[in-house]
Amino acid sequence: MSVSPRDVQHVARLAELAVDDADLPALTAQMDRIVSFVAQLSELGDLDGVASYLAGPERTPLREDVVRPAELARTPAAIAPEFVDGFFVVPKIGAMEES
């Protein structure tokens, strides 16, 4: 098996995703199945020097950086839980506030 429960816990931490211990064995098996499946690209041999893929048939051109107004159906004050003096007010969040 190429993916271990520890690997799953590690990437879950990187991805900021809670994984229940009870789900870990099945998730590890599924991840291993997927990673083993995609590893078949190793059959393609040496791919050094192959140009990098850039999305789209016509490369995205550089454009002037112009600020455009976004017309919103509702104002930020109507969308946000709290909006005061042009600022979004968010709840105080644990360690971030203290650090």
Added chain:
Amino acid sequence: MSVRAAALETGGRLAEADRKGLNAVLAWSPEALDREAARVDALPAKGLLHGIPVALKDNIVTTEQPSTCGSRILEGYVSPFNATVVDRLRAAGAMVACKSNLDEFAMGSSTEHSAYGRVRHPMDPERVPGGSSGGSAALVASGVVPMALGSETGGSVRQPASFCGVVGVKPTYGRVSRYGLVAFGSSLDCISTFGRTVAEAERLLAVISGPDPRDATTVERPPLEPVPAPASLAGVTIGLPREYFPDDLDPGVRAACRRAIDRMKELGAAIVEVALPHSRYAVPTYYIIAPAEAAANLARFDGARYGARKSVDGDVRALYRATRGQGFGAEVRRRILVGTYVLSAGYHDAYYNRAQAARMRIVEDFTGAFASGVDLLFTPTCPTPAFKAGEKTSDPVAMYLADIFVCPASLAGVPAMSLPIGRSEGLPVGGQLIAPYFQEARMLSVAGTLERHLDAAAEVR
């Protein structure tokens, strides 16, 4: 028929679909339809889609209805702006009929991965309609709406179109604005169209295509100009990629393809065999690139920027983890984890960089085939007709392989479509046409000719 009468009838069909348990719709109301009819009546001129009700996949944002992406994490979310495609549809006189069900964040091939329950196949409720745009496909197939929008990342319109027996068209990457499409895989995502006929799917694409200053990836080309379907296919060369007709292809799918190929030949097309040798690597390539991009795009759903916040004791990371862990369903969690894995230090070269190189090989296969004188490629859209619900949910890789014939065109960014070409044991079978970049009009005109000369409702053996 007046627009208001059309709105009323659409409401009746939506209510009937609800009663039958199709589960294809996430949001609609008679009041909203009535408002849409009044708005269309007030337009100064009749547009291309005057009074036509159109369903929108629920990852296309609207200000009038919630946009959930089929996820609990966005339950009740209402966008403060409309997607560009919505503005264009409405300007052309269309009515937004409803928001349609989908695999959560468009990740799936069966529409079984919606937090709001699976969508039933319109002809057999035990089967799936395909996915991820299964709600839109089912609504068109069951006659609730004549047209619908879906989105493709790796075949999510062509595959359900094939399963449900309707037409699905994916344009060239960059042909249609994605402003207001909730991002999944940004190098792949394309808003795409469904119709009962080739002409309807084409008309919808003509309305929504064209550059958009709000989406820097749209190409500076004018909107699609539909071309009438020719009487014959003389002068057209159709390539059959041998890798798309494997020995284990479903016999009914093979027979339907054979009949369609024979019909194109009778209509004057030259048929040649071609090779796309790297297409066999398309699914593994896709399942590295798409999850990697998804892991980045879905980082914003953390309870602070987007998403229904879960209150927890602890620091901000505990809040993120709880919000995301509880808000995302199993398939989305799996893809975020796989995407994070293939991008992580130590694995990036072996997986992500390798997949990018494999993707170039797939692109080169297509450009090589078209450069050899082939106008269009023809393949089956899917290896089988619609499968039964639950048949593939325990094995993610088996589910991924349902997209084996549709993934390559998505990776290459070329236009492709599915049209019904017959039935196998009562279930629809789709044939796929793939075209060079920006050759949608030619692809659709050939499809229109084939459609006219093929009884797609006939059982083929």
